[in-house]
Amino acid sequence: MTKKLDIKPPKGKLGILIPGIGAVSTTLIAGVEAARKGIGLPIGSLTQMGRIRLGKRNENRFPLIREFAPLARLEDIEFGGWDLHGMNAYEVACKSRVLDRSLLDSIRTYLESIQPMKAVFDKSFVRNLDGTHVKTGSTKMDLAEQVMEDIENFRKSKGVERVVMLWSGSTEVYSELGEVHQSLEAFEKGLRENDPRISPSMIYAYAALRSSVPYLNGAPNLTVDMPAMLELAEKNRVPIGGKDFKTGQTLMKTIIAPGLRARLLGVEGWFSTNILGNLDGKVLDDPGSFKTKEKSKMSVLDQIFDSEGFPQLYGDIYHKVRINYYPPRGDEKEAWDNIDIVGWMGYKMQIKVNFLCRDSILAAPVALDLALFADLAQRAGFYGIQEWLSFYWKSPQAKPGLKPVHDLFQQLAKLENTLRYMMGEELITNLGLDYYYGDDV
């Protein structure tokens, strides 16, 4: 375990291409630019502000992650994207009302230079939106090829060496996977024949993977969570990641639930409600989109609590998740959770958690870290599902047959030990008996 992997250095520029130039992506772009100019801190980002413990506790080795692992630098990032509105990043950011106008104004020229390309759009997948800044094409394959061309043009015009794609578009209407998603061959046939089960996000992902560009899926859409895409990712040796940025309420769930599970406190019910007033809230007001989101949010507790292993404690949890469009608060989403727990001899207790959060503020550093770590993974020769990045996903993909890990702390251990492994450092087990008994242990 002590041999460092052979990782290609982060030479040249890294392009981050984003389908969906909205609140999250403009908060990301503006924040990266502000951090580059030294007028804002990229709080919440492990790649920018995180440290990693190496060796034993009393060695006091605790470097910044970005000095430990060969990550691309903020200075080397170029942004681009697509959207179905015609607005530049400055206009979108102002409208989104996430960051203060004074901050946006101080980097206005840069933001105005980010002008979205025409989007692939299909109203049957996002019923509460409309748009005119959209591509037309004879077939879905034609649209995919247009996206590939966009990627190439971006590469050339910006002079970037490497690209990652980061989905920040809307939640699409829920649908089960079908025959068309089961193999690359079937999928490509579907693209050529305009199969209605192929959604816009799948067209972007297909274009990315064909272009050897890692695809990171910030929404709960299935997109790369299907055999066809896995096949393509492995064939082209491209990392993929998903699903759904873990922020707000689900983040709190994957913090608190492992705590209750650690102490074996039983759970009878978990009621989660959200109020949010941004575009995301509006889209999720459509039951079709909500169903996709709900799927993503519900699986969390099942895995963490393991009702099979602990039927007396977790065999009958009543778990309910509600999302409510509530305009007065805009992007300042709020969550309220009630948890009914059970202790010693069956006695009941309650926990209420009220999280007054900000959707895009929590999502931006997640998006940044994923882009930088996916780029690192590709340079380290990793491909396909990146389970070590589960830390960032509401509903992390795992190899078929493996249960995904939702516990934030197991996810963190996995991420950190993977970095240590990449760089040839000892993995950390927290055993530490040697501090007390020396080498006898």
Next chain:
Amino acid sequence: MTKKLDIKPPKGKLGILIPGIGAVSTTLIAGVEAARKGIGLPIGSLTQMGRIRLGKRNENRFPLIREFAPLARLEDIEFGGWDLHGMNAYEVACKSRVLDRSLLDSIRTYLESIQPMKAVFDKSFVRNLDGTHVKTGSTKMDLAEQVMEDIENFRKSKGVERVVMLWSGSTEVYSELGEVHQSLEAFEKGLRENDPRISPSMIYAYAALRSSVPYLNGAPNLTVDMPAMLELAEKNRVPIGGKDFKTGQTLMKTIIAPGLRARLLGVEGWFSTNILGNLDGKVLDDPGSFKTKEKSKMSVLDQIFDSEGFPQLYGDIYHKVRINYYPPRGDEKEAWDNIDIVGWMGYKMQIKVNFLCRDSILAAPVALDLALFADLAQRAGFYGIQEWLSFYWKSPQAKPGLKPVHDLFQQLAKLENTLRYMMGEELITNLGLDYYYGDDV
């Protein structure tokens, strides 16, 4: 790491001797008896209901901890204790109003058989209590010897093989350590000369360690957190543990703070208030006792957030803890926390946690696990500070020079990997790259 330790089997009975027959200890005793009779589940106890993952995820090895490690069985436990009131465990349990009368009545005879011995008491250390059922002695050494005699008599009369002592008495008035606590010699001199800085809990602990009985410190009193006691514990090869059972608000803190720290969300303030109406609340209404408790509760955030490593995120946390005696709720303690956090570009968010808990219900399984694990540790040849049991303590002791670990999830990894180590199983690192890339990793 794959050689199983040589652990003595848990033959014969285990005595649990408890200074302080109050709400916590009677909830423990009644619950153990109810579990033995099959009329109650010992929820919250890892030793009774917990499982441990062994090997790789897809091996599906997930035994009960009590079938994996050679723990004493509930059936083999005998309880005894001391208190300054003359009431038996049934009377105390009724008065404490934690468990339902109907449960208590179904095991009344057993509970009535637990009659506390006379206590060592000194009002200058617990100013809000009084009692008559107390020992008298010419010196503190004389009192310690009376306790040792009590232990011996209990061993014989109950026929127990091994004993652990579990402090469930009150929080003593805060005082700094002095000269008398710096060495065993000085301490024994102090006992003989009635040094006023030696508190009742220290007398019990000294008696325990002299009798090779592990001492577990459920209160924030310093007791065994001093050089003199460490010296005695190492000399006699006895495990010790402390301080302060981690329940309620601090438990939630060591769940949520690591989550914020994992995601590098900054923290500007953390305000914690408690309302509780049991005897504990009354004792903590005395500022002297509160100060001891406060010390114990405050250190948690400092260690988890590491303000030195992250001055921009955690360099200026305003942390305030309040405890309020509030009789209407009795043992049903309630905590309210407000946490002011900071994200991307310095934007502020808030988390409120309202925990309607039950003090003794949360403490009882902690006390049980500590007794059983301390007994296991002793049979495995462990002695002195048991850092692997940090999981259970509000303010865990660690070797001088090592920062104690407060993060509940690092504490759990430490506990579980220690059990795996004891039993010769592979330690778990959560790396798991081999699932994806096979033996190449």
Next chain:
Amino acid sequence: MTKKLDIKPPKGKLGILIPGIGAVSTTLIAGVEAARKGIGLPIGSLTQMGRIRLGKRNENRFPLIREFAPLARLEDIEFGGWDLHGMNAYEVACKSRVLDRSLLDSIRTYLESIQPMKAVFDKSFVRNLDGTHVKTGSTKMDLAEQVMEDIENFRKSKGVERVVMLWSGSTEVYSELGEVHQSLEAFEKGLRENDPRISPSMIYAYAALRSSVPYLNGAPNLTVDMPAMLELAEKNRVPIGGKDFKTGQTLMKTIIAPGLRARLLGVEGWFSTNILGNLDGKVLDDPGSFKTKEKSKMSVLDQIFDSEGFPQLYGDIYHKVRINYYPPRGDEKEAWDNIDIVGWMGYKMQIKVNFLCRDSILAAPVALDLALFADLAQRAGFYGIQEWLSFYWKSPQAKPGLKPVHDLFQQLAKLENTLRYMMGEELITNLGLDYYYGDDV
């Protein structure tokens, strides 16, 4: 204003007939019996525990309401009712898990004597329920006549002088009023011709009013809120009351909203969510029934905040009410409200209210007071809508053309001044300048 009204004395027994022998009604019946036996206090009831101030503040006249106004006594109440299950009140109360078993057992014989009569039921109005203990009849008029016969039999068998009917049945599916509800003639024709827009509750109400029995409508069903019933009530000079017992969240709303309105704090949004696990919750899981309830719950804020009078403060309130079936909590309903308010110069503030309440515990005293006050009203010669009882209703009926009053404190002033008026006492205006300036004022 100083002439006492001529009110008939409450001679003989008062019958309370209840369609719907469920959690609320058995909590009412058991509580009344417990109060009669001196083993429980009827807390929450103005008729039993309330006092009323008379005259000037410094006269110190503050009698119990039941000693001031000629109300029926608890001792004189006889209960009866209908339901579609075959269970007696003891069985229902045990199943409802509202009151402790020990309380129920101490009055078991009495409760077992309350055996519901066969109900009028129509599944198309309550889709989540089923029942076999139901009446059959050739027409809806036939069913109404059976109910009238039930009333007569009850009167004779129990020897009661006067009867009131108290609807504690389920919320019926929402439907607009139609032609059939516009006059007594049309309604009676509808009854004879089985008009599908006539619901079971309307059949009960028709039977009551025909029998000169006041009808009190504990659910949000329209029932007596229609021209046909008003016509019948006025013709027969019978008081009616409705709609929907004001408990839990709406009670809190009509407390807090008048406070914000008093201080002219603006409101941008009010989000209300409920979790409840009793039969009521199950019925309200049907969108049809929920719509009826929602109508009842929504009107509250509109009237209190008066958006027309105060367009800058209350012109654009986003008000959302959610009810969630959540079984872990049973009858112990919980409400969480978030209120977004606005102050001086447009600055935003928030109020969160978390009410851990008990549905039937709050409803029982309301039901009792309404029965006793409706009986008083009838004896005082009042008939039709009883606006002075608005205090008790979520959605109080008012004369066409008058806006109903929702402000709890205006409702209380109305109720108290009506009692003073009935008894010939001075109305209270809170002016009180004479304390300071004497008779000059």
Next chain:
Amino acid sequence: MTKKLDIKPPKGKLGILIPGIGAVSTTLIAGVEAARKGIGLPIGSLTQMGRIRLGKRNENRFPLIREFAPLARLEDIEFGGWDLHGMNAYEVACKSRVLDRSLLDSIRTYLESIQPMKAVFDKSFVRNLDGTHVKTGSTKMDLAEQVMEDIENFRKSKGVERVVMLWSGSTEVYSELGEVHQSLEAFEKGLRENDPRISPSMIYAYAALRSSVPYLNGAPNLTVDMPAMLELAEKNRVPIGGKDFKTGQTLMKTIIAPGLRARLLGVEGWFSTNILGNLDGKVLDDPGSFKTKEKSKMSVLDQIFDSEGFPQLYGDIYHKVRINYYPPRGDEKEAWDNIDIVGWMGYKMQIKVNFLCRDSILAAPVALDLALFADLAQRAGFYGIQEWLSFYWKSPQAKPGLKPVHDLFQQLAKLENTLRYMMGEELITNLGLDYYYGDDV
């Protein structure tokens, strides 16, 4: 009751003189100026935005209060004040961080023109503050005379017709009234002899009343709540008002408590905690100042719940109020209340209220209304205690022998009926039987 009082018209300018140019007063001053310029709404102010119902509900007479009663207009207000720092209102407002910088900048010149005069200060009454911009004088009488001179100079230099004084200074250390406060003669002797029990606020109040200037006491200091000041106020026919602006937590208490009392829900405990980080919070960290505040905050529940009239419901309330200095939040004070209530048959329920408020935003409109209403009162010939303004005070003064009214809704009825009385309109009783039964009633 239908004769309009003879009220002098509000001719000329009204001066508002404020001891204490801090967060509250600069928020008031800036807000008034912004409202005058049409760039901000004086939300929360009854005099500016309130309406009053006149006559019967169906008359639809609902004028603005400021068009109904002859109040001074915002345009006619001149501000002045004293403070122990040398900063002008612009500097103070910036430092207070209540209003946005952009709002302050738009009225900067005006705010800079408000320069406080030298203050009367005595550190023994406010131990956590210091200052240099203070008056010196041979005796306290000398200081009082300097203040009277300040008032006169202000009158002349600004050309104001009438003046009111509004205390917005700090909470002084608690002390009981002594002999010196029992008569005007003793008090004036005390002033001349530097009696240590005469605090700075008393010196200001004395100067005001001597100058026929109404004194309004925004802090919980006793100041005008003593026989000596009452004597002077009555002698000079000047209105006085106090104590302590009712904002935040106490405001919510006087909203919710009357609601519980209206419904006769019992109360076992009420725990109130506050976190605040402004200067007020710092001053209240001194136990002496806190005691004064606590007195003011505690009386509320006693009066509303009337434990004597309702010993079974309110005879044993455990009421606890905590104020915690917590800098991260500045002026954005937060309150958390837990209320333990009791219903039908003694069943327990809980209410939690979490109010994220803003101290100065809530106080400013209260201060404005009090100034304008006190001026109206004086012109209407009212003097001494103005009980009709209880609505605005945390601890309203009432005539000796009368219990103060704390119920916000009784206070509102008193305020509104007083205005109706002044203007010769019918008082409102909420009876309203005539809508139903016509003139027979």
